[in-house]
Amino acid sequence: MTDTLTQQPADLHPAKPRRRMRIDTRQYGIFGALAIVVLLFQVLTGGKLLFPLNVNNLILQNAYVLILAIGMVIVIIAGHIDLSVGSVAAMVGAVAALSMSQFHLPWYAAVLISLLVGAAVGAWQGYWIAFVGIPAFIVTLAGMLVFRGLTLVLLTRGTISGLEDPFVAIGAGSLGKTGNPDLITLLIGAVAVVGLIGMGLRTRRTLKRLELPREPAGSFWLKSILVSAAIMAIAWLLANAKGTPVILVVLGVLILSYTFVLNRTVFGRHVYAMGGNLFAAVMSGVKTKWVNFFIFVNMGVLAALAGIVSTARADSAVAGAGQNFELDAIAAVFIGGASVQGGVGTIGGAIIGGLLIGVLNQGLSILAVDAAWQQVIKGLVLLIAVAFDIISKRRSGGR
Amino acid sequence: MSNTILRMHEISKDFSGVKALDGVSLEVERGQVHAICGENGAGKSTLMKVLSGVYPHGTYDGTIEFEGAETAYKTINDSEADGIVIIHQELALSPYLSIAENIFLGNENARNGVIDWNKTNREATLLLARVGLDENPATKILELGVGKQQLVEIAKALSKRVKLLILDEPTAALNDEDSDHLLSLINHLREQGITSIIISHKLKEIRKIADTVTIIRDGRTVETFSMRGEDATEARIIRSMVGRPLDHLFPPRDPHIGEEILRVEEWNVYHPVDTARKVVDNAHFTVRAGEIVGFAGLMGAGRTELAMSIFGRSYGTNISGRIYKNGKEITVRTVDDAIRHGIAYATEDRKKYGLNLIGDITVNVSAAALGKLAKNGVIDRNREYATADSYRRSMNIKAPSVRSITGKLSGGNQQKVVLSKWIFSGPDVLILDEPTRGIDVGAKYEIYGIINELAAQGKAVIVISSELPELIGMADRIYAISEGKLTGEVPRAEATQEVLMHYMTAGKG
Ligand SMILES: Nc1ncnc2c1ncn2[C@@H]1O[C@H](COP(=O)(O)OP(=O)(O)OP(=O)(O)O)[C@@H](O)[C@H]1O
Numbered sequence A: 001m002t003d004t005l006t007q008q009p010a011d012l013h014p015a016k017p018r019r020r021m022r023i024d025t026r027q028y029g030i031f032g033a034l035a036i037v038v039l040l041f042q043v044l045t046g047g048k049l050l051f052p053l054n055v056n057n058l059i060l061q062n063a064y065v066l067i068l069a070i071g072m073v074i075v076i077i078a079g080h081i082d083l084s085v086g087s088v089a090a091m092v093g094a095v096a097a098l099s100m101s102q103f104h105l106p107w108y109a110a111v112l113i114s115l116l117v118g119a120a121v122g123a124w125q126g127y128w129i130a131f132v133g134i135p136a137f138i139v140t141l142a143g144m145l146v147f148r149g150l151t152l153v154l155l156t157r158g159t160i161s162g163l164e165d166p167f168v169a170i171g172a173g174s175l176g177k178t179g180n181p182d183l184i185t186l187l188i189g190a191v192a193v194v195g196l197i198g199m200g201l202r203t204r205r206t207l208k209r210l211e212l213p214r215e216p217a218g219s220f221w222l223k224s225i226l227v228s229a230a231i232m233a234i235a236w237l238l239a240n241a242k243g244t245p246v247i248l249v250v251l252g253v254l255i256l257s258y259t260f261v262l263n264r265t266v267f268g269r270h271v272y273a274m275g276g277n278l279f280a281a282v283m284s285g286v287k288t289k290w291v292n293f294f295i296f297v298n299m300g301v302l303a304a305l306a307g308i309v310s311t312a313r314a315d316s317a318v319a320g321a322g323q324n325f326e327l328d329a330i331a332a333v334f335i336g337g338a339s340v341q342g343g344v345g346t347i348g349g350a351i352i353g354g355l356l357i358g359v360l361n362q363g364l365s366i367l368a369v370d371a372a373w374q375q376v377i378k379g380l381v382l383l384i385a386v387a388f389d390i391i392s393k394r395r396s397g398g399r
Numbered sequence B: 001m002s003n004t005i006l007r008m009h010e011i012s013k014d015f016s017g018v019k020a021l022d023g024v025s026l027e028v029e030r031g032q033v034h035a036i037c038g039e040n041g042a043g044k045s046t047l048m049k050v051l052s053g054v055y056p057h058g059t060y061d062g063t064i065e066f067e068g069a070e071t072a073y074k075t076i077n078d079s080e081a082d083g084i085v086i087i088h089q090e091l092a093l094s095p096y097l098s099i100a101e102n103i104f105l106g107n108e109n110a111r112n113g114v115i116d117w118n119k120t121n122r123e124a125t126l127l128l129a130r131v132g133l134d135e136n137p138a139t140k141i142l143e144l145g146v147g148k149q150q151l152v153e154i155a156k157a158l159s160k161r162v163k164l165l166i167l168d169e170p171t172a173a174l175n176d177e178d179s180d181h182l183l184s185l186i187n188h189l190r191e192q193g194i195t196s197i198i199i200s201h202k203l204k205e206i207r208k209i210a211d212t213v214t215i216i217r218d219g220r221t222v223e224t225f226s227m228r229g230e231d232a233t234e235a236r237i238i239r240s241m242v243g244r245p246l247d248h249l250f251p252p253r254d255p256h257i258g259e260e261i262l263r264v265e266e267w268n269v270y271h272p273v274d275t276a277r278k279v280v281d282n283a284h285f286t287v288r289a290g291e292i293v294g295f296a297g298l299m300g301a302g303r304t305e306l307a308m309s310i311f312g313r314s315y316g317t318n319i320s321g322r323i324y325k326n327g328k329e330i331t332v333r334t335v336d337d338a339i340r341h342g343i344a345y346a347t348e349d350r351k352k353y354g355l356n357l358i359g360d361i362t363v364n365v366s367a368a369a370l371g372k373l374a375k376n377g378v379i380d381r382n383r384e385y386a387t388a389d390s391y392r393r394s395m396n397i398k399a400p401s402v403r404s405i406t407g408k409l410s411g412g413n414q415q416k417v418v419l420s421k422w423i424f425s426g427p428d429v430l431i432l433d434e435p436t437r438g439i440d441v442g443a444k445y446e447i448y449g450i451i452n453e454l455a456a457q458g459k460a461v462i463v464i465s466s467e468l469p470e471l472i473g474m475a476d477r478i479y480a481i482s483e484g485k486l487t488g489e490v491p492r493a494e495a496t497q498e499v500l501m502h503y504m505t506a507g508k509g
């Protein structure tokens, strides 16, 4: 048919190199921003940022951002927002601490109860959002107040500290060391690198077999080498500090499973479909109410986990915990390339965005920058990162 | 002096490696109606977007001369300042604002930022009179049908002292009456010296209104010829568009009609907002295996509402009635229920209800039947790609690959993606609402062929269409709807435009 005619012009004018360029700038955008921020602070702190112990602390101190960003990116892809996660984390921290100090439950029971409380909170908010149809912005704004208030109620007798050791280890401990450098940590790093490249190669092979467009080989390998180098560098630093933090293992599992959920499962696809065009999703038979409900239950559980981790790390439950957590998580997701309109975003992007926030937090505190200025700087970084993304999209796109 | 108002020379435009335009040239005479025809994805809309500055100067190659001066529009405002106004394939009015506010949107009659409402309403009234729209300028856009919205768009163009009016498929969503009105308005504007460029897949209209036609294929100009000549027939346009003559408008078909698959009884639907208003009134109908049943009706008669209410109550409130599938009564409360019972509904509004426009072809084709591609909730991506690709080939969807974003496809190709999605859901009953809207003549023929094929496989097919010749050419039986009531049932042998029109207007005052 007209097929031959259709293809001729494209062959006569091989404009492919331009397409490649576009993919490159977009994908390296967030990585580049992260690299720049790391280098900048490395210089500003006189090399202190990447001291082994500081890297260890960076991960421990900012694990909550990454955990929340994972849940938040799903919320945002579906076209919602969650403002309550900071308050929920604080309340769950209080619940965990009370379970152990007041009711003398073992640490694992406290963790389990905490996660269940998170799920219940998520179900509560999800109910109003999904089944009553109140915008998430309103429901979670209310939740932000309600759960902060409940935290204060739970902690009327003041801060609870001196928690059980195994509980504290969730947020502050490591897997232990075999020596200096720690071989287990290096091994985990190596496995991560091999796994990452292996998965990338598999995807490429599939795309090739199906004759679908894929990233040019050079770009793929460059990216893989850079990411691998970064992972091994972090592994090396951790191996010279306290070994692999427990929380890093938890994070690794979360990242892998949620990437799988978003990319490969029907649920994940429904999340993207709803964010892309809610009406079309409804008309395709997506049970949008239930999907929304589960998105918030999931967010509640992850907020609870963030609460557990930060309480454990601090070894205390305080009424003011989790302040601004929601803002860090939301910023991480948008820096990671998600769209305010919904339908766009990835776990990987959110994690990189979260790391960027983490490096900022850590770098600014090493530099002992005043808290007021820390906020100014974080706000500007968010603005610049998203502006950069939007401008680069506009330049490469048709309009 | 030459009377050429517009000269586009060797225009090329590519979208990150995909050539949409490849050296198109176009010359338009002042005071004429110039039609542009071509297959879906030929580049018609893109060419007009280049002309009007939607794609700014510098993002395309080639030169544009308007009224003798070379243009370099950076934005639509620049082209509008010169008197070039484009009305896009998708209307762009703000639904909650009034007619007057929309007409002067971005161009307000204001002093120091304060709007002069008297002047606004006075001028709006004059403009509405010029386009023959008898509405209060304070009426909100969402209260108007598409036909009237189209007229508001033209009034808006007139308010900008338009010299060259570009209409991209203006009648695609209009019924015959509204289309006729629009065409006579364009005629009228021609008499006032306004030049128009009109893109349309309805060749009958082109023959009626155009002075000259340019055919575009695969981003290149094929030819330009006068429509005033003897040989300027629809067949000539088709030959030039498709590259070969098309002997029949409808593929041959040999119906094998079997058992009844779907029966709907005492079906009543009320308007979702104005809940006292009955939109569908006591409808009864049946569809058999292998049968193609048409639904004819004027705009707003309740065809789409009937179909959507059956499809998992996607429209309306207070729905009552019974649905039987293969003789057994079924409950269809949600879209998911409908799909599980083998009912599919391909919407007429592909942008709003049909597609995830930021998703690629793959995710759109699989959207309604992910279950078929998944095991334990995990999607088999390979099979998903393969499925999408097989539809891309069989439906002849013009796109570089199945990973192309649907929002960037041409209108007709988007329509094919919607159809693919519902065919893939493997329904027993397929309801197609305006399946050929915005589709070129060649592709229409292909789609009719696909519909025939589905019927031949024993599926029950319902086709809702505003084009009576299409229903008459395809359907075994046609129901006419007027004001929510089924007013007539016409077998193929008796179906003529007159008979159908009679029933479609039955009960109208
Ligand atoms: N923003 C975009 N990005 C990428 N490709 C695009 C974009 N806009 C259009 N195209 C491609 O350019 C080609 C021409 O599209 P265009 O919309 O001009 O077609 P058309 O002739 O108007 O078709 P139709 O009759 O279906 O409306 C198509 O192949 C389309 O996929």
Ligand SMILES: [Mg+2]
Residues within 6 Å of the ligand: B044, B045, B046, B089, B168, B410, B411
């Ligand atoms: Mg078009």
